[in-house]
Amino acid sequence: MKRKVIIFGLLVLMSIGLEYEMENLYFGEVTLLELGEYLSGLGVVVIYCIPLGLLIRRLWRQVGLSFEAGVIAIMVGCFVSGWLAGEANTYIESLWYLALPNAERLIDWNDALAAPFVEEILKCACALLVMYLIGERRLSAAFVIGMVIGFGFQLIEDLNYVLQAETITFEMAAYRAAGALSSHWMMTGVTTAGVWGLWLWYREKVESLPLGWLWVSALMPMGLHFIWNSPLGYLWVTSLVSAAIIYLWGRLYLTWFGRTGLCTGKEGVVSDEVKRKGEDGCQLYN
Secondary structure, eight states, rough: OHHHHHHHHHHHHHHHHHHHHHHOOOOOOOHHHHHOOOOOHHHHHHHHHHHHHHHHHHHHHHHHHOHHHHHHHHHHHIIIHHHHHHHHHHHHHHHHHHHHOOOOOOOOGGHHHHHHHHHHHHHHHHHHHHHHHEEEEEEHHHHHHHHHHHHHHHOOOOOOHHSSSSSHHHHHHHHHHHHHGGGHEEEEEHHHHHHHHHHHHHHHHOSSHHHHHHHHHOOOHHHHHHEEEEEOOOOOHHHHHHHHHHHHHHHHHHHHSSSTTTTTOTTOOHHHHHHHHHTTTSSOOO
């Protein structure tokens, strides 16, 4: 019964999100010149989807997750987490202005005071809901499902940035595409693995897991997102943030998908036997 209620709730949120995002993506009447600018901007943004999508698809198959689960995850990432985060960001920013008498002084910090916490929590919650719906408990699956949720969120966010801009430039689109390497898909994968690992450690007493790294994985993406969105986000600072995110993601990737990773067979892909046994190849707690 609980699963049916969650499915119905997600379908309602997804329907709202689909209409919400389609309205945002609609850019009205345009000239041929403006249409060309839109298409060129979108092309630059969408082009990063190809390599990232192929990478995530490969990891998804290595973990042994189903195609249907992938459809659910990408739809939730695109049409549930994004619009909810946008509405929550607006609401929390309004609360700042009501709660603080001199909130105008914090205007440069608006993007840092709400979005990092709201977005990371909502994306992780969506990933955990998908795990619950498909009956998945493995840490490796939490990592990959988080990546798919973040990828869907990132795609819709970038499309909105480009299409809602007053003027579309190649530089703006290229900036969004360049930031995609270490953006939401990585952060959500790391956060979800960390949060799920903490649940296993504290609730199910799986104390063989590295507790320190679980806390780092669960919280550090939020902190790095805060720095990225803050007025401190100079080039060298954002470069350090990107490097830290990539490092965290890389450690988890090598744990499960490296040459000797827990989800990797002799040929670099999970075998049929491993898929049948599940925990033997992509171990539940390691």
